[in-house]
Amino acid sequence: MSAKASAEINFELSCPAPLPAKDTILLGHGSGGKLSAELIRDVFLPAFQNPVLERLDDQAIVNVNGQRLAITTDSFVVQPLFFPGGNIGSLAVHGTINDLAMGGATPLFLSAAFIIEEGFSIDELRRVVNSLRQAAADAGVPVVTGDTKVVEKGKGDGLFINTTGIGLVPEGIDLSADRACAGDKVILSGAIGDHGIAILAQRDGLEFETQIQSDSAALHTLVAEIMGVSSGIRCMRDPTRGGVSSTLNEIAERSQVGIELEETSIPIQDQVRGACELLGLDPLYVANEGKLIAIVAPGAADAIVETMRRNPLGREAQIIGTVNNDRAGLVTMRTAFGTTRVVDMLAGDQLPRIC
Amino acid sequence: MKYLDEYRDHRIAKGLAAEIRQATTRPWVLMEICGGQTHTVMRYGLDELLPRGIELVHGPGCPVCVTPLETVDKAIALAPQPDVILVSYGDMLRVPGSHSDLFRAKAQGADVRIAYSPTEAVKIARSNPDRKVVFLAIGFETTAPANAMAAWQAKREGLTNFSLLVSQVLVPPAIRALMVTSTNRVQGFIAPGHVCTVMGCKEYESLVRDFHVPIVVGGFEPADILEAVLMLVRQLEAGEARLQNQYVRSVSYQGNVPAQQIMAEVFEVADQKWRGIGSIPQSGLRLREEYAAYDADRVFDLGVISVDEPAECISALVLQGLKKPTDCPAFGMKCTSENPLGAPMVSSEGACAAYYHYRRHAVAE
Structure with a gap:
């Protein structure tokens, strides 16, 4: 076809119709992104409306006889059940302890409930339970109650675990996602993306060879150490589902502040970077299970980072950004090129790219 | 990381930006064809580094964006059939069809699976002999060889439960179509490096000649794109129109010949509809007659899926680079x-x- 011979194409305007009303639960509703937030806002908050819940932190903090009790609950549906660096049992302990610790609470007790699919191997269950017991013992937080349910074959995905934790918040500690102020520093306790990539590498159809291990760990001792050196901590979060980006977007939204990150200061392992490049994923959205983000007063930042770095769980701690008053609710990033871009919250899960 | 860090080095990028500023005396409109390149421009803010006169407009090179609504609707119609397993690249699951998308179909019980490679879908077909496995084979010349390989492999193994729902598009006819529209503003193209890794540069020579338009095959990292812009600006400022290859670490003149051979064995060139653009003659690939048994369009009686597309968004103008x-x-x-x-x-x-x-x-x- 030569240029002269070819007729001009009649470009048609075309566009898909908007999707119908949201009447079905999609996987994205469990991703920790915008769809999750919408579900909480539209379904759960109106149903249970109360001031404790409305804080929307990782844990509820309630007053009982002058003591401040922290309560949190978390369900674990990870697949595969066993992954490099942990399994669903250890994860169920770490996740719940971390949710307590992020509120500054000292974790005291755990419950563990098991939903098991008919046909599941008892041997495998024993391995998970042993690992859960070991993780709880290492953390010094006993499992004091539990529950078992079995569902018909095909009605569960092998094994689901729910854990609930309670703890006590020491006097003088008041952490919440609405406390970030302009000028505060954003501290990240270590390299991002390890857990998400370790899991992804094991998934059916995607097996690739890597030495990346999940970072799954209980962070309450690290938290106790930094709270010991400074009273300048405004808020802490563990960037699990949805990664660092979703966590910071939530904080920016709750505190009605902007946050600017420095791209070059965000620690990330080469292997994780490589895997993300290959899969077309952004590590800022990949899950972590042993990292925390702390928003701290500017004067407290250096001491907190130094303290973190003395603990193996915080060895690579970095100040990764600053809170500002520029645009409420917006997280941005200063790139290595000196340009600025938005760090958005994803709607649902990150989707692997085509090419 | 080798082959990445040096192309993301901000000092190199700033040096290239300075060279572009020096070379530019007049305004120029350049189009990066590939969505991956657009992504890099936005992610690193490269347009902020360019002089005011250089405008980057974004081309139609997003495989998900140009897949016709009918194809999406067909996939959504096939997925819920009880004996069907629909396998797709992850990106396609959220693309709205006329009334639903594949994520919703999955939520309502359809067996929809994400794969990174079409040969994964062949594997699924092999281990599910009582189910019909359909792979949603979309994309540019980049995905075509692997999609062709899946059909070839299925045929060789004699699998009777595997088929492709095909929407394969080709870059050079799209550039030609853009160039002949009366509204065209584009004065130089950054051709897509991944497509050219498969197809080589040679296909672009006739475009350069016919339209006297410079084309530079470009990579996907910040330094790649800035270097490609610099090469285009230098040609335009000198009144030249040549085909140049910036992405030499991946692209050769001939391209990947075995990949082209498997494409030619399985697919033939055909007219193709592009979402947001319309039908472009000889701009797509369809399965050859010998592969009819692996063509979901022919295996399943999908009837005529009529599509009603209200003109709500300006995607057509965006995909042609006429609007931001x-x-x-x-x-x-x-x-x-x-x-x-x-x-x-x-x-x-x-x-x-x-x-x-x-x-x-x-x-x-």
Whole structure:
């Protein structure tokens, strides 16, 4: 076809119709992104409306006889059940302890409930339970109650675990996602993306060879150490589902502040970077299970980072950004090129790219 | 990381930007064809580094964005059939069809699976002999060899439960179609490095000659794109129109010949509809007659899927580089990544999504 011979194409305007009303639960509703937030806002908050819940932190903090009790609950549906660096049992302990610790609470007790699919191997269950017991013992937080349910074959995905934790918040500690102020520093306790990539590498159809291990760990001792050196901590979060980006977007939204990150200061392992490049994923959205983000007063930042770095769980701690008053609710990033871009919250899960 | 860090080095990028500023005496409109390149421009803010006169417009090179609505609707119609397993690249699951998308079909019980490679779908067919496995084979010349390989492999193994729902598009006919429109503003193209890794550079020579337009095959990292811009600007300023290859570490003149051979064995060139653009003659691939048994369009009786596309968004103009995503009244208001109105907002390679994810702060100003 030569240029002269070819007729001009009649470009048609075309566009898909908007999707119908949201009447079905999609996987994205469990991703920790915008769809999750919408579900909480539209379904759960109106149903249970109360001031404790409305804080929307990782844990509820309630007053009982002058003591401040922290309560949190978390369900674990990870697949595969066993992954490099942990399994669903250890994860169920770490996740719940971390949710307590992020509120500054000292974790005291755990419950563990098991939903098991008919046909599941008892041997495998024993391995998970042993690992859960070991993780709880290492953390010094006993499992004091539990529950078992079995569902018909095909009605569960092998094994689901729910854990609930309670703890006590020491006097003088008041952490919440609405406390970030302009000028505060954003501290990240270590390299991002390890857990998400370790899991992804094991998934059916995607097996690739890597030495990346999940970072799954209980962070309450690290938290106790930094709270010991400074009273300048405004808020802490563990960037699990949805990664660092979703966590910071939530904080920016709750505190009605902007946050600017420095791209070059965000620690990330080469292997994780490589895997993300290959899969077309952004590590800022990949899950972590042993990292925390702390928003701290500017004067407290250096001491907190130094303290973190003395603990193996915080060895690579970095100040990764600053809170500002520029645009409420917006997280941005200063790139290595000196340009600025938005760090958005994803709607649902990150989707692997085509090419 | 080798082969990445040096192309993301900000000192090299700033040096290239300075050279571009020096070389530019007049305004030029350049188009990067590939959505991956648009993504890099937005992610690293490369347009902020360019002199005012250099305008980058974003091309139609997003495979998800240009897949016709009928193909998406067909996939959504096939997926819920009880004996069907629909396998797709992840990006396609959120693309809205006329009334639903594949994520919703999956939520309502359809067996929809994400694969990174079409040969994965062949594996699924092999281990599920009582189910019909359909792979949604979409994309440019980049995905065509692997999609062809899947059909070839299925045929060789004699699998009778595997088929492809095909929407394969080709870059050079799309550039030709853009060049002959009366509204065209593009004066130079950055050709897509991945496509050319497969096809080589040679296909682009006739475009350069016929339209006297410079084309530079470019890579996907910041330094690649800036270098390609510099090469285009130098040609334009000198009144030249040549085919140049910036992405020499991946692209050769002939391309990947075995990949081209498997494509030619399985596919033949055909007219193709592009979402947001319309039908372009000889701009796509369909399965050859010998592979009819692996063509989902022929294996399943899908009837005629009629498509009603209201002109709500300006994706057509965006995909032709005539408008920026931010020119659309729906951008960021009615059309967001949670509720995309058009495919360019869905795909991570789509121009609207790139603006939405990385540039909302600039729009707010």
